Amino acid sequence: MRPLEGYRVVSLAEQYPGPFAAMVLGDLGADVVAVERPAGGDPARAFPGHFAALGRGRRSVALDLKTDAGRAACRALVDRADVLLEGFRPGVLARLGLDPVALTAARPDLVVVSISGFGQDGPHRDRPAHDLSFQALAGLLDPAAPAVPSLAQADVAAGLFATVAALAGLAGRAAYGRGGHHDVAMLDALLAFAATRLVPAANGLPSDSLGEDPGYGVYATADGRWLALSIAFEDRFWRALCAALDLPDLAGVPGAERVARQVELRGRVAERIAAHDLAHWEDVLAGVPVAPVRGPGEVLDDPQIAARGLLPRVDGTAFLRQPLVVDGHGPGPARGVPGLGEHTEEVLREAGVGGDTLAAVLASLPASD
DSSP: OOTTTTOEEEEEOOTTHHHHHHHHHHHTTOEEEEEEOTTTOSGGGGSHHHHHHHSOSEEEEEOOTTSHHHHHHHHHHHHTOSEEEEOOOTTHHHHTTOOHHHHHHHOTTOEEEEEESSOSSSTTTTOOOOHHHHHHHTTOSOSSSOOOOSSOHHHHHHHHHHHHHHHHHHHHHHHHSOOEEEEEEHHHHHHHHTHHHHHHHHTTOOOOOGGGSTTEEEEEOTTSOEEEEEOOSOHHHHHHHHHHTTOGGGTTOOHHHHHHTHHHHHHHHHHHHTTSOHHHHHHHTTTSSEEEOOOHHHHHTOHHHHHTTOOOEETTEEOOOOSOOBTTBOOOOSSOOOOTTTTHHHHHHHTTOOHHHHHHHHHHSOOOO
């Protein structure tokens, strides 16, 4: 049993946060219908690997929302939906005749989740930005030596909170009969992730000094690889590290002193680790929280992934299943990645769309190869 069986999600959200949320909801059993533009579809389709990672588990309907027929068909889908996900700029949905306030007034049980960069209000609401912008604004880049992160954290954070919003809305309507309009801002979501940095700053309290412990960092090995140490102020692991590195004089240095002497201690730890290759340290430091810095191929070869069934295949394509295990079962994708507009006629007929509206929509679709 998948817990969202019987629920319908209509997604008007493209690229990353909305599709991420739609993927999770679909894996949990919801019938997800993605509305895409007929010419090209979701812009993420231009990046097949990215789209495959997030685009599974849904049916695709191609609608031109700039036409009367497209808007009428979309409204028919929304009228039969439990959850509407949308990722337009604030105000655009209303201009398309789908004002969230009007929708939830007419149907109090509808859950509308709006995902935008800065939210539905505030001085920045119309400001253009992407993930790197949000990471800079949230204080997650090092001001002294900023680097482009390898993970789109704002997109992931917003996708997760959009999922929470959808589930909270469904729970709310079950309890009180009202789903509501949920406003998810990418910046807000990322700031929530940074709470342990920002709350101390807001209250004049000492900042989290985790990264200042010399037992917490990345060190080069003799073979040009990197080893990640993650000793989080745990003196027992520090002592084990010092024993393995033959640094007995440092074993009794407590956490606060390690922070105060971090430049000196990092230098000594780095010197020892640089003397041997990665395989040596993985063996010698087996009882210490360490890990090799790996590329995607090495990650996928990890036996833990196979043991947990994290890489199922659907229609010949490998996907990462959701990191949720309930009663021993991890919900995964039930269907693969749809072709653009593959389910347009099927879904619209289910929604009661026919006659001239359906004919106009189908006529607007590009010819299939």
